[in-house]
Amino acid sequence: MASSHGNSHSEAAKMEQIITEFYAKSLHIILESRTPYMSSRNYSGEQALSSPSSSSSSSSSVRPRDKWFNLALRECPAALENLDLWRQSHLEPLVVDVILVQRPLDCEPVKCSPKRDLVRNLSLKERYPYCCNYEQEEFGCEAKSEKIIERWVVQYDSRKIRDTNSGSRRLSSNTLHSLYKKSMLLLRSLYVTVRLLPAYKVYRDLNSSGQIRPFALTHRVASFAEPFTCREEAAMQRFGFTPVDTACGRLCLSVLYCSSLSDVSSESSTPMSPQLIPDYVGSPLTDPLKRFPSLPVTGSVAHAFPPSSSFSRRHSWSFDHYRASPPSVSFSPSPTYSEPHALISNQSSRFPPTIMPPHPPETSLVYKKDTSFDEYSPAFSPSPSSASPSLPIFIPGSHHSKPLLQSESAPFSERTAKLANSPAFCNKLNLPLRGIGSGSSKTDKTGGFMEAGTAVEKFSSLGKDDARQYSEVKISSSSSSRSFPDDLDDSDFPCPFDVDDEDVTDPGSRPESFGKNVPLCEPHVPGGLFPIKKSQDAAVGALVRMLRKAPPLRQDNSNSVKFCPEIWGNSSQEPNQPFKGQASVQRDDSSSVISSGLITSKTTTVALEELQSYREMKNLLLGQGNFLLNFGSPSMDSQPLN
């Protein structure tokens, strides 16, 4: 690279440039393999795999930056950012801390490993507070534990005294060549080393799939190093690359690294085990999950929704012991009615209108009913026997429902209030709180909470007090001769997943479209899955039943109507706009149904069925799009029957 100009001044400048570029390249190499964003690694892999084409194409598109040290790296925005900053502080040491951010696993939606569940069972109450802490911290951006797992130091030691004189004299193109060659070698070994250190596994885990990990990698670039404590330092190993001597100094590169990240890796490995996680999280709602990693970045409530809903669902049905509580939450049709209303009214009174839509209660009721209904009517469940966990759950739930509901309702309102009040809430919520996040702005969420499995989980994340209450609820329910949880664990749990998978794929549009249409859709999703999975005959039967039993909808229509427009207006960004209209229509129905149910004081069973049927309708409509319009009107017509 160095031309033989012989001009010592230019040679010195070149040397300086080499050094500068060495810094830049080092930073790039380090951050490139430590900052998971998108699936950069996969991307590179693909690129590399198709090397013939890619290499050719790449060679044609060699960027100037790539030519430095003949090492073409893929784009790494993080490196570029930091580099710009660093360039201003010329030839200062470059300290790159790679930081492992760990979140408490239990709070993670993905935390599905059986082990964890066991733990959760054992210390349920304790766990809840923990989760709550986590959430709060998350909201407050404090909670996570950070640990520096690698510290890279790039620095140039200049021999000040004699080098200014002799250095310039000794500088020659030869030494420049040698410097360049050696730094090239050094960078190559850096490139290899970075991939051999333990932190790379963390990075790889984070990048390898769309799954959410209870940890993350971040980095800090500075020109100085915060000293480690003795203890920290003792836990780290040092690897020093052989310095490259220059005419007037030397380039040093070293790394302090944690030799064992076993805690992280073991944690991560457990959840990652192919059997558990894929079933649990990945399969049913693949798309939402994939979106997940991006969620924190976007931080938008709307985005948070779809995945969260999916998560909640999974939790409730499969692994989570929480779900014991879900039934309790959701089950009772009749009691729910009155009480939720009361709750809602309370809430609404507390909250400013913008935050709390007037008719949140209805929606919540509807949801509850739907879920419960699923359990309720054997016709819907594909596998009547034991396959559907829902059956056992809800039926018992209905019996116990009153006391449980009451307890729930109170916490619920509190929770929502908290949520709505906490500004951070929306941002942080995305994963764990899915429903809540939307709920913060709209009462609808409350409805979502009421739903069986989801509700419980969400609650757990919400607040300590609430969580405790829920746990209590759950316990009580379980104590009340609920065989449900066990069943789920044993055989049932895989089943729902399978069903879910189908559902997800089929309605396909649903998760995405609804996910974004924040409030309304979200609640629907969980309930919707069940109806969809059921056989078409069952669905038809349900429709017929629904038509027959359709309650009058008028009374609350006004409220419901108000409600819907707001929600949908928010979601106007969504591509699924056609759905909005439909959804709103349905919403009206459901809300009206609920209200009517209250007024008419139907029996629990009837109410449940009705709700269920409407739910089902809604789902069908949503899934099929145009289908909606046809059904929507008939259902309305048939309402008078009851």
Next chain:
Amino acid sequence: MNCEVCQLKELEVEHFEIREVLRCILHTIVFHRALGLVRPKDVDLELFEITYVQCGDMELEKKIDEKIEQFISWVEKHPNKKSQICLSFFEVKNKQAKWFTPKTERLQWEQWYINLNVAQHPKAHSGKSHNSKVVIDPGESALEERMARRAVLEASLHEVLFQIIKFVNEKKDHVPPIPNLEGVVWFPHEITIPSSSDSAFGMDMIKRMLQTGHPTMLS
């Protein structure tokens, strides 16, 4: 010119592990000696939790794979032998043409010796007991054993990779200037595997060493 020699730590491998282990080591070395424009490619080993780096060149990959296949077939013919693979880098110099001698000569400046001890028994074991008596218990214990052994090998391989890195770091002066030719990515090199007869292999190596001067340093 100095010819630096690096003797890599011996690895105990099973037959089916040879390919991955060799790929990992050979590519890592070559990557360090590829001073032309390189677009590195990360490769995850399947058997081990190790990621190594390739130059991302298909031809090179093919060449290395061919040599590995040759080596594997040699191992099959010579079971229970420690074996050595040599990766050597050289410069090509023109010299005066004489009768019966090539016009160019190779000046080796670096040699890497990869030492493998291929364990044969596991393979025989799996071959026989597998079919005849696929007993569950022995299978399990064998599995555990295998896992443990695998972990050891992984650690050793890791060590070898760091050995390479350290060597590259410590020994830089002997590396020839970067080839200026466009498109030349790495230094000319050669992979030598034991040929069908050991003696020939040994002779070959000796001859080559005499040709190119002797290694000044053993690391």
